[in-house]
Structures are given as C-alpha cells and as structure tokens.
Amino acid sequence: MLQYINGVPVYLAPASGPAIRTEQDAVELMVNSDREAEWLVIPVSRFHPDFFELRTRVAGGIVQKFVNYRVGFAMIGDVSGYVAASEPFAAFVRESNRGRHIWFVSDVDDLERRLARIAT
Numbered sequence: 001m002l003q004y005i006n007g008v009p010v011y012l013a014p015a016s017g018p019a020i021r022t023e024q025d026a027v028e029l030m031v032n033s034d035r036e037a038e039w040l041v042i043p044v045s046r047f048h049p050d051f052f053e054l055r056t057r058v059a060g061g062i063v064q065k066f067v068n069y070r071v072g073f074a075m076i077g078d079v080s081g082y083v084a085a086s087e088p089f090a091a092f093v094r095e096s097n098r099g100r101h102i103w104f105v106s107d108v109d110d111l112e113r114r115l116a117r118i119a120t
Contacts, residue, residue, distance in 0.1 A: 002034040005108075006115045011037035012076075013046065021048035023061040030071055037071070041111060044077030052082040052089055059092065063102055074103040074111055 001012050011033040020026055020042065033040055050058040066073040083090040096102040100118050105111045 002037055005112050008038055008115045008118075009034070009036045010039040010041055010111070010115070013040060013042045015043045015045055017046060019048045020046050020062065021050060021058065023065050026062045026065050027069075030065070030069055039072035039074060039115070040066070041074045041076050041105075044075055044079055047075070052079075052086070054086070054088045054092060059089075063096075067101065072101050072103075074105050074114075076105050076107065076111065078106065079104050 001014075003010050003012060013029060013033065017029075018025065020029065029042070030040060048058070050056040051062065052059070054060070063073065079093060083093055093104045097104060103111070103114055105114065
C-alpha cells in the first residue's frame, strides 16, 4: 500500500506473502509495488532466516538490488534477537542505520522520524 510519509512516497509491503530469500524475490517485490514509491518498507517476518546470517551473502545481494534500483529499503519490526545473536549482523544494522538508503526500523513512528530528516 502506497502512503506518503513526510512527503515521501513509501510502499508498505504486506506482512503476508512469500518469503524474501533471494535477490530475485526482492526485485519481484519492487516490480510488484507501486512504481511511484521511493522507499519500500518490508516487515521482518517476510525475510528468510538466511538474510540474517551475513555469511550467506543474502543480505548483501538484496541490499545491492535496492541500491542499484535507487529505491530506499527499510525493514520494519523487531530484529533485536538477530542483533543479539550475531555481532556481524549487529554491525550491519548499525552501519545501515547511519546511512540514508537502508534502514532497520522498529515501527512506523521510527520510519517517520528518519524520513523527516532526509525530506528536509
């Protein structure tokens, strides 16, 4: 569903749907989302567990697709268990959240605050 958050067109992917396990899965979600969206927000529940194990390189491949297509990507939901279980993943989340294109947000309010910072 397309929404405007702080003037930014954001596609909020539904919580139900096929698991995102590969780069192609991410591309298909982008293609099937609203083309006007500058950001794609995907619930953590949609991601296959391989995403959270950086040694699989799934996260890197998926993130690279968003960068290549120039679409912002935010994972929404609780990733604290994955962060606690893996220092490499924790570092990935920290570094991503410092940037302007890939974020891990807890909820829509967190997303709104971040989008407000880049919209100005």
